[in-house]
Amino acid sequence: MSCKLEDRRPDWKSYALGELDARARQEAESHVAACADCQDELAGLRVTLDAMATLREEELPRRIAFVSDKVFEPRWYEKLFLRPSFAAAAVIAAAILVHAFVRPVGAPTNATAQVDTRAVEARVTAEVTARLQNEMAAAVNTAVTKAVAETEKRDDHRTALLLSASDRRYSDAADFLNKQVTRIYALNTGAGVR
Amino acid sequence: MIFREVEDRDLIAKARQGDVEAYNLLVSRWEKRIFNYLLRLVSNREDALDISQETFLKAYQNLRKLDDPARFSAWLFRIAHNEAFSLLRRRKPESELSEPRPRDFGGRLLPIELSLAVESALKVLSEDQREAVLLKVYQGFKFDEMAEILEIPVSTVKSRLYTALDLLKATLAPAVLRKGGLA
Numbered sequence: 001m002s003c004k005l006e007d008r009r010p011d012w013k014s015y016a017l018g019e020l021d022a023r024a025r026q027e028a029e030s031h032v033a034a035c036a037d038c039q040d041e042l043a044g045l046r047v048t049l050d051a052m053a054t055l056r057e058e059e060l061p062r063r064i065a066f067v068s069d070k071v072f073e074p075r076w077y078e079k080l081f082l083r084p085s086f087a088a089a090a091v092i093a094a095a096i097l098v099h100a101f102v103r104p105v106g107a108p109t110n111a112t113a114q115v116d117t118r119a120v121e122a123r124v125t126a127e128v129t130a131r132l133q134n135e136m137a138a139a140v141n142t143a144v145t146k147a148v149a150e151t152e153k154r155d156d157h158r159t160a161l162l163l164s165a166s167d168r169r170y171s172d173a174a175d176f177l178n179k180q181v182t183r184i185y186a187l188n189t190g191a192g193v194r
Numbered sequence: 195m196i197f198r199e200v201e202d203r204d205l206i207a208k209a210r211q212g213d214v215e216a217y218n219l220l221v222s223r224w225e226k227r228i229f230n231y232l233l234r235l236v237s238n239r240e241d242a243l244d245i246s247q248e249t250f251l252k253a254y255q256n257l258r259k260l261d262d263p264a265r266f267s268a269w270l271f272r273i274a275h276n277e278a279f280s281l282l283r284r285r286k287p288e289s290e291l292s293e294p295r296p297r298d299f300g301g302r303l304l305p306i307e308l309s310l311a312v313e314s315a316l317k318v319l320s321e322d323q324r325e326a327v328l329l330k331v332y333q334g335f336k337f338d339e340m341a342e343i344l345e346i347p348v349s350t351v352k353s354r355l356y357t358a359l360d361l362l363k364a365t366l367a368p369a370v371l372r373k374g375g376l377a
Contacts, residue, residue, distance in 0.1 A: 013356050017330060019337055047370050048363040052331055054305055055312045057230045061239060064225045064247050066254065068214045140204045147200045148215050151222065 003037040012038065016045040088133075092126045203263035210257050217257075221250050224267070227333060228274050234316060234328050235278050245281060249274040265342075271329070272343045282321055308370070315365040323358035330355055 003009045010028035014020050020028065032038045096119050202223070208216035228249055233242040252273050260269055316324055329335045329343060340355075341348045 013359055014352075017355075044363050044367045045359065047367045048359065049331065051308055051366045051370050052312050052327075052362065054308045055332075056309065057226060058233060058239075060225060060229050060246070061243055064221050064250055065218050066214050066221070066250070068212075140200075140207065143200045144204060144208050144213070144216050144219070148219055151219060 003035050005031065005035075009035075009038060012041050012045055016042065016049060089126045089130055092122050096122060202266055206257060206260065206263045206266060209254065217254055224270060225250070228270065231271065231328050231333060232274055232278055234332070235321070235325055236281060237317065241281060245274065245277045248277050252277070268335070268339045268342050271333070271335070272345075275325070275343055279321070311366060311369060315362050318365065319358050319361060323354050323361070326351060326354040327358045327362070 010024070010031055011020065012028070015025065015028050032042055100119075200219070202220060205216045205220040209220060225246060229242055229246045232245050232249075233239060236242055236245065249270065253270055256273075260266065316327065319327065325344070326340065329340050330337075335343065337348050337351050340351045344351065
């Protein structure tokens with residue numbers, strides 16, 4: 001039996017891989033309920049993907065970590081410009097200076113007052129923006145520090161547990177070995193037998 | 195819980211300002227995925243670890259060039275892809291000598307045997323096909339993200355992936371069905 005839709009049959013690979021939108025998915029599901037050919041194709045794909053899911057992720061032989069290296073750190077002026085508040089303030093300050101020195105010749109005198117008002121508004125906006133961004137940066141900084149500390153604490157705890165389990169296993173193995181040696185000695189010498 | 199408290203974009207912002215500890219936290223979130231992707235791609239643990247380290251080093255050095263922190267995963271996998279294919283190109287003549295063949299598993303498929311069958315079937319695919327499977331099936335990327343990582347059209351992504359799935363189905367499905375399903 002072959003699918004009656006032929007070239008217009010649903011894209012079962014996209015379906016199985018979760019790439020169909022809701023409508024196409026619904027149409028495909030309605031069709032497959034009554035099409036043995038498509039049922040076979042979908043079943044084969046599902047078996048394949050289920051088999052592939054048995055492949056487990058492997059652990060890294062050792063963790064990847066970096067240490068602070070001056071070579072890769074941004075320079076002081078780069079750091080300043082990486083802070084959005086500083087960059088914004090610098091751009092606004094530059095704009096005010098340019099406007100002050102390059103204003104049109106013959107402009108009406110009352111323009112000076114207008115420029116000053118704008119400059120004050122810009123400065124206030126810049127200060128408020130800078131303050132907000134500083135607060136946000138401080139909050140993120142605190143959260144990152146906390147997360148790093150928690151990760152380290154969790155790693156320490158896990159290491160302690162592993163060491164403790166390892167000690168226990170070693171102790172059990174030593175006990176078992178001692179008992180075995182005592183038993184063999186007793187069997188060989190006749191001591192303690194019956 | 196820790197992942198909800200601090201988003202990747204916050205760690206990226208801190209790392210961009212030279213905070214190595216923030217970057218190490220970011221690495222710890224992604225290293226296993228990157229390592230496993232590379233391990234299946236280059237089929238060698240030491241090479242996979244070396245390329246993983248190289249990938250994270252390059253990512254750190256170029257973090258300021260990342261335009262949209264929300265695209266960090268695709269960007270990181272793009273770096274890993276470039277590093278892996280650079281190695282694969284260097285060792286091409288050697289790998290061409292030994293073409294892998296799918297293994298035949300005679301008895302009932304135990305989970306470990308099924309894993310080996312999958313590993314064996316993946317190795318039969320071409321590098322491009324295998325990478326498409328790794329990114330989609332094991333890393334869960336969407337077609338458009340894969341196109342971004344591999345710098346190819348979505349149509350090519352689908353073509354590689356579909357051919358790979360047909361080959362894997364031809365190898366794995368009969369073996370599993372013949373042995374009465376997954377053990």
